[in-house]
Amino acid sequence: MIRLPAPVLEGSISIEASxxxxxxTRNYEVESLSLTQLSQLLWAAQGVTRASGQRTAPSAGALYPLEVYVACGHVQGLEVGLYHYQPHGHSLGLVVNTDLRQELASAALGxxxxxxxxxNLVLTAVYERTAAKYGSRASRYVHMEIGHVAQNIYLQAVSLGLGTVVVxxxxxDRVQHLLKLQEEMPLAIMPVGRLPVSGHKMQRER
Ligand SMILES: Cc1cc2nc3c(=O)[nH]c(=O)nc-3n(C[C@H](O)[C@H](O)[C@H](O)COP(=O)(O)O)c2cc1C
Structure with a gap:
């Protein structure tokens, strides 16, 4: 279990500017991210914000069907590999210690x-958690939730000066196999990297 740095609760830019x-953005610098930046992105995705267990993104019935995986290539202080985010405890559990980025890209039409x-942050869902209460409306709710989480990651990335895209x-099947998922369905992949200098300029000018 890898404990992540505590999230920073005041950013340098406003929500409106984000x-x-x-x-x-689909092009990134080769440079690595810091562990603090990764921690912040994961907190924005699914961080626990209330003693009652509520999170940064809403969830139908507070059932939290989503999971976040990190396919790590270049993060200072974190070995390459696949990790599973644990919102309670704000930590990462190692799944496999190989760099999956190339295979993940090839599973995503190259x-x-x-x-x-x-x-890469990979967002997955366990539909049954929501279906147990909401039956046939579960897939609608889960798909709404993934949108909330993806947007949180986008906005947090802007605030950190990073780039991302929801894929x-x-x-x-290939992504399920790569991530060794059993009952979970992968719904989105979000590559994150440092913006090239021209990308920074574009973000500031928007
Ligand atoms: C559900 C969904 C799936 C997407 N899938 C991909 C994808 O596979 N590859 C990609 O490069 N962009 C993907 N995008 C990003 C869209 O291409 C992008 O949001 C759109 O062109 C609008 O541009 P903007 O996000 O810069 O405003 C996806 C967006 C959404 C909402």
Whole structure:
């Protein structure tokens, strides 16, 4: 279990500036991310914000069907590998210690952003958690929830001066196999990396 640095609760730019700066970016610098930046992205995705267990993103019935995995390539202080985010405890559990970015990119129609990014956040869902209460409306709710989480990651990335894109085009079976998922369905891959200098300028100008 790898304990992550505590999230920073005051950013350097306003929520309005983050919304204005949000744009999908698919090219990143080769540089690594810091563990603090990764910690912040994971907290934005699914961090626990209340003693009652509520999180940064809403969830139907507070049933939390989503899981976040990190395919790490270049993060200072974190070995390459696949990790599973544990919202309670704000920590990472190691799944496998191999760099999966290239294979993940190839499972996603060869999308280069995935291979190039310092890390990829993979968002998965356990539909049964929501279906147990909401039956046939579960898939609608889970899909709404993944959108909330993806947008949180986008906005947090802007605030950190990083770039990301939500990737929905991939082979479900191949991603499931790569991540050793059993009952979970992968729903989105979000590559994250440092913006090239021109990307920074573009974000500021928007
Ligand atoms: C559900 C969904 C799936 C997407 N899948 C991909 C994808 O597989 N690859 C990609 O490069 N962009 C993907 N995108 C990003 C869109 O292409 C992008 O949001 C759109 O072009 C608008 O640009 P903007 O995000 O910069 O405003 C996806 C977006 C959504 C919402």
């Amino acid at each position: 919304l204005l700066g949000r744009v999908s 999308q280069g952003s995935i291979a190039q990014a310092a890390v 929905g085009a991939f082979d479900d």
